[in-house]
Amino acid sequence: MKYIYLIFALLACSILFGQPAYMPVTTLAEDFGATWCMNCPLAWQGLQEVHSATNNSEFISARLFTTSGELSNAIIEERFSYYNVIGLPNVIFNGIVSLEGIGEGTADGTDYLSALALTRYSASPIKIVPTNFSFERGLVSGSVIMISPDVTISDARLVYYLLEDNVGEEDHIVRGILYDDNVSLSGYGDTYNYNKTFSINPSWVVSNLWGIVFLQISDKKIVQCVSSLPLPEYNFRVAMDWNPSIQGDADTTYLSSPLWFFNLGAAENYTMRLESDNVPGDWYLNYCDETGNCYPGSIDRPFSMAAGEAISFHLNLTIGSPATVDFRFIVSSPNIGSYSIPFRYSVGTPVIDETNSPVALQVNGLYPNPVSGSAVFRLFSPKNNASATIDIYNVKGQKVQCITTIDLHNGINEISFVPKTSLPNGVYFYRLQNSNNQAGRFLLLK
Numbered sequence: 021m022k023y024i025y026l027i028f029a030l031l032a033c034s035i036l037f038g039q040p041a042y043m044p045v046t047t048l049a050e051d052f053g054a055t056w057c058m059n060c061p062l063a064w065q066g067l068q069e070v071h072s073a074t075n076n077s078e079f080i081s082a083r084l085f086t087t088s089g090e091l092s093n094a095i096i097e098e099r100f101s102y103y104n105v106i107g108l109p110n111v112i113f114n115g116i117v118s119l120e121g122i123g124e125g126t127a128d129g130t131d132y133l134s135a136l137a138l139t140r141y142s143a144s145p146i147k148i149v150p151t152n153f154s155f156e157r158g159l160v161s162g163s164v165i166m167i168s169p170d171v172t173i174s175d176a177r178l179v180y181y182l183l184e185d186n187v188g189e190e191d192h193i194v195r196g197i198l199y200d201d202n203v204s205l206s207g208y209g210d211t212y213n214y215n216k217t218f219s220i221n222p223s224w225v226v227s228n229l230w231g232i233v234f235l236q237i238s239d240k241k242i243v244q245c246v247s248s249l250p251l252p253e254y255n256f257r258v259a260m261d262w263n264p265s266i267q268g269d270a271d272t273t274y275l276s277s278p279l280w281f282f283n284l285g286a287a288e289n290y291t292m293r294l295e296s297d298n299v300p301g302d303w304y305l306n307y308c309d310e311t312g313n314c315y316p317g318s319i320d321r322p323f324s325m326a327a328g329e330a331i332s333f334h335l336n337l338t339i340g341s342p343a344t345v346d347f348r349f350i351v352s353s354p355n356i357g358s359y360s361i362p363f364r365y366s367v368g369t370p371v372i373d374e375t376n377s378p379v380a381l382q383v384n385g386l387y388p389n390p391v392s393g394s395a396v397f398r399l400f401s402p403k404n405n406a407s408a409t410i411d412i413y414n415v416k417g418q419k420v421q422c423i424t425t426i427d428l429h430n431g432i433n434e435i436s437f438v439p440k441t442s443l444p445n446g447v448y449f450y451r452l453q454n455s456n457n458q459a460g461r462f463l464l465l466k
Contacts, residue, residue, distance in 0.1 A: 042143035069129025158218035239431030255285030302340025
């Protein structure tokens with residue numbers, strides 16, 4: 021009876037929402053490498069797995085080569101300096117999540133799919149509308165439009181990549197980069213029009229050229245991206261401006277902020293349901309639409325979306341005993357297959373979920389490695405005024421040093437590290453305190 025009462029009580033409410041003040045983000049992975057880098061092909065192999073699991077509306081990648089003959093030039097080298105790229109390969113997702121080197125989850129795409137999960141369902145306050153990609157003339161034009169009434173962007177950089185496929189055995193090779201600096205947008209409908217022209221090298225194959233345009237703010241975060249690559253006929257996307265890893269209370273109800281579904285392709289008929297793992301018997305997972313109608317989450321519900329339509333839903337959860345529950349919206353259609361949007365609700369100890377949560381602190385490497393005198397940790401923070409502690413361990417697992425920093429800013433932070441003079445040469449490990457970050461390793465050579 022509790023379950024039935026909940027549904028009817030919520031049906032009596034009217035939950036009306038307007039159109040979304042954001043669009044889904046297209047994630048850009050910048051793959052920094054070199055032709056002489058032996059492990060760089062493994063990074064590109066892993067990125068192919070991400071491409072196979074997504075479409076050009078969700079994910080785009082670009083490859084930049086350093087000191088590699090005709091594949092490199094001064095402006096591409098500047099991009100390496102912009103991110104302070106040292107170790108290769110280094111794949112950077114949307115300017116803020118950096119995966120350096122080769123790990124167990126590289127070639128099969130596992131690490132990169134986890135990085136994509138941090139931005140795959142993110143919301144952008146802007147949309148980029150290209151009007152012309154004419155590579156015979158090197159012309160790129162279009163508009164950047166603010167769609168949020170509340171967000172202000174100032175001193176941003178609009179970046180233009182010209183890329184070529186089928187360069188020998190290589191694809192997605194960045195050939196040229198152009199910039200517009202000091203881009204500012206404020207207020208719904210505010211528009212920045214762009215019109216840039218690349219110089220086309222006669223040795224490039226024009227039919228293999230394509231382009232990317234993206235807006236990058238001062239902390240290096242890429243807030244939106246678009247390319248000239250073809251988009252799928254049926255293009256279902258999801259975006260939310262709240263954290264899908266929820267820390268809440270027991271014995272309560274939870275109604276989420278809007279979760280927006282976008283049909284960016286042809287009209288389509290869908291079904292949706294909530295699917296969960298290990299749900300306690302006193303939990304109920306339901307959802308409501310924008311008119312206040314609420315539905316049992318476990319039952320397939322059909323719905324339709326016209327081309328260009330956006331509709332919102334809200335998680336409607338009854339939480340009982342303490343637990344951590346992973347669940348997901350499953351949206352299916354004959355043309356898109358099955359599309360999964362993951363969530364986690366945790367009661368009790370805070371959960372650090374580096375796969376689904378876009379708010380986890382991350383250590384993105386130590387440079388240089390080996391360490392001889394001083395070095396720098398690159399630490400990603402999801403917010404301003406955060407603090408973090410990095411612990412240093414010897415090979416016996418004994419903590420030998422810790423580095424605490426405060427007043428971190430949102431984005432990539434560089435944290436100075438000077439090893440204690442008493443530490444002997446050898447192998448050491450570092451790990452972010454109170455996190456599930458995998459331990460990193462470095463060699464100390466004084």
